[in-house]
Amino acid sequence: MTFSPAHWQSRLDALRAAHHVPGATLAVFADGRIHELASGLLHRGTGVEATTDSVFQLGSIAKIYTATLVMQLVDAGRLDLDAPVCEILPEFSPAGAPGADRAITVRRLLSHTSGLTGDFTYDSGRGDDCLADYVRAARNVALDCPPGTAVSYSSVGYSVLGRIVEVVTGRTWDQALKERIVAPLGLTHTMTLPEEALAFRTAMGHLPGDGPEPEPAPAWDMMPRSAGPYGRVLASAADVLRLAKMHLDGGATADGTQVLGARAVAAMQRWEVDVPDRWTVSADGWGLGWSLYDWNGVPGYGHDGASVGQYGYLRVVPGADVIVVLLTNGGGARRLYADLFRELLADLAEVRTPPPSRRPRTRRPST
Incomplete structure (x- = not known):
């Protein structure tokens, strides 16, 4: 039509x-x-x-922009979808069962299956280090469910993905x-x-x-x-x-x-x-x-x-x-x-x- x-x-x-x-x-x-x-x-x-x-x-809708950035890095061989996030961001350590941090992968953050809770609002300022500070502040954010077991829509996870983009590219998000x-x-x-x-x-x-x-x-x-x-x-x-x-x-x-x-x-x-x-x-x-x-x-x-x-x-x-x-x-x-x-x-x-x-x-x- x-x-x-x-x-x-x-x-x-x-x-x-x-x-x-x-x-x-x-x-x-x-x-x-x-x-x-x-x-x-x-x-x-x-x-x-x-x-x-x-x-x-x-x-x-901003999450699509971040997901596209992440997948550009995966496409270029600079990032592994199934790598534990803690290997890229050692400071990333959410509260949960033992070993949960290694079960949270880039793929699970992208697909909202990481188990991370939905929101953690933290004003880490206007500086270029704001995402690094956010990830450190979120280290004790709770899990809603074990990683990989269910959809748990998480904005927290996308701020973590944004920080991954920064670490891999050397640029701010x-x-x-x-x-x-x-x-x-x-x-x-x-x-x-x-x-x-x-x-x-x-x-x-x-x-x-x-x-x-x-x-x-x-x-x-x-x-x-x-x-x-x-x-x-x-x-x-x-x-x-x-x-x-x-x-x-x-x-x-x-x-x-x-x-x-x-x-x-x-x-x-x-x-x-x-x-x-x-x-x-x-x-x-x-x-x-x-x-x-x-x-x-x-x-x-x-x-x-x-x-x-x-x-x-x-x-x-x-x-x-x-x-x-x-x-x-x-x-x-x-x-x-x-x-x-x-x-x-x-x-x-x-x-x-x-x-x-x-x-x-x-x-x-x-x-």
Whole structure:
């Protein structure tokens, strides 16, 4: 089905208003082209309008950037997926059963099967040593389950992966991201630090207020710099789509530059573990970074993200050559995503997404 900008602009406007989302940007790859739409306001207090080049906080979609960095190093033979993390970071020693530290591997961090608990928020400052300090501070973080036994979604694990990138490359995570992903892909509206966002139209998060419309959050950015590898990337919807398009194209850019090897791209999308509880994690399975979906036999991958009052959604349907990215700044963002993606994916990729109440499948699809 051909993408109709006028039709989808109308649907974005209507659904955004119906679900009280202040502003949203949408980027869609279909028909071999990138289509960009915007709707509403970046900030209800100032009245600044959302535009297609507006920058939003991506939340956990940042994990795909970190996973891509890690897999570049694996692809180059500089990192072993199955190496114990403690061999790379001797200071990494989570609390748990004896030997648990050696059972936590790079692969298990990427696939959220390390057993590490979900969150450990620690402000280790703005210095270039912030991730090193974070990993030292997290040495006694508890395990939710023994490594390799279940999905235990862990942002902690991705900060550890970010530190691994630093140790292997000799660059900060932020620098590695700019040099190894942002620059090769020509991502002009992607950054990691709040002061870098001042040059762009930037979305403000919104939180529930007294009425039906959400109100601007009390502060724009509440995450420490050490949150970068798991949640602190800012970007336009089209820039997020260009990262996903590189993965869709076997790791190559539009000019043929190989940012990531095709085998590494395939490994990231390979089913590593089932997700039996879709209420906790919106996925059917997990690969190496990507959340994986089985839409009634149609495979896909993507990731969700959330920060304070900002929410992002990324879905890829490789069989249909379709990518959809939605970035929002509050209100009923998840309802907007569910309604809009249900219509978009059905129209563009003949995908029937399940209603939110559907119980998940608990077995991986046949290959």
